[in-house]
Amino acid sequence: MGCGDGRITKEMGQIFKAKKVRGFDVYPSLVKRACHNGVDACVMDLENGMPRGELAVMWGVLHHLKERETCIKRISENYSMVFIREPIKTISLKVFEMGDPIEKEEFERLVNKYLPGAQILYYSFCVFVFYSKNGVS
Numbered sequence: 129m130g131c132g133d134g135r136i137t138k139e140m141g142q143i144f145k146a147k148k149v150r151g152f153d154v155y156p157s158l159v160k161r162a163c164h165n166g167v168d169a170c171v172m173d174l175e176n177g178m179p180r181g182e183l184a185v186m187w188g189v190l191h192h193l194k195e196r197e198t199c200i201k202r203i204s205e206n207y208s209m210v211f212i213r214e215p216i217k218t219i220s221l222k223v224f225e226m227g228d229p230i231e232k233e234e235f236e237r238l239v240n241k242y243l244p245g246a247q248i249l250y251y252s253f254c255v256f257v258f259y260s261k262n263g264v265s
């Protein structure tokens with residue numbers, strides 16, 4: 129979700145040993161670059177739509193969206209497994225990532241509501257979420 133130029137998407141595909149990887153981004157120029165980098169990518173605005181699949185990976189995208197709650201809700205409806213990495217609001221964060229980083233409390237509220245039982249881990253200025261409908265071991 130929000131694959132950008134596709135480089136991290138490709139790495140994620142290898143890490144998760146995915147049989148098939150698809151990328152989605154709102155900017156056609158980035159989708160073109162992702163395709164050039166070997167990702168089967170297409171244009172999609174995640175504010176208005178959500179693809180379907182097995183494992184959704186969202187790396188640094190949620191803080192670019194206005195409708196975050198709707199997006200997480202749709203992900204939980206359309207995927208059985210979810211991996212999210214998000215920057216969390218800190219004083220120094222604006223230097224590193226654009227967009228409007230989410231507050232820790234608000235992020236946990238959304239995860240607990242739509243991805244119940246998910247593992248939430250904090251590392252540096254980021255939060256990592258692992259979710260499976262069958263539970264995470």
Ligand SMILES: C[S@@+](CC[C@H](N)C(=O)[O-])C[C@H]1O[C@@H](n2cnc3c(N)ncnc32)[C@H](O)[C@@H]1O
Nearest residue numbers: 130131132136153154173174175187188189192
């Ligand atoms: C910080 S970049 C992360 C890109 C990629 N996940 C990575 O880590 O390399 C955020 C990405 O979200 C995409 N994005 C922002 N708003 C979006 C939207 N409404 N629908 C789909 N993608 C969006 C941007 O185009 C950008 O590629």
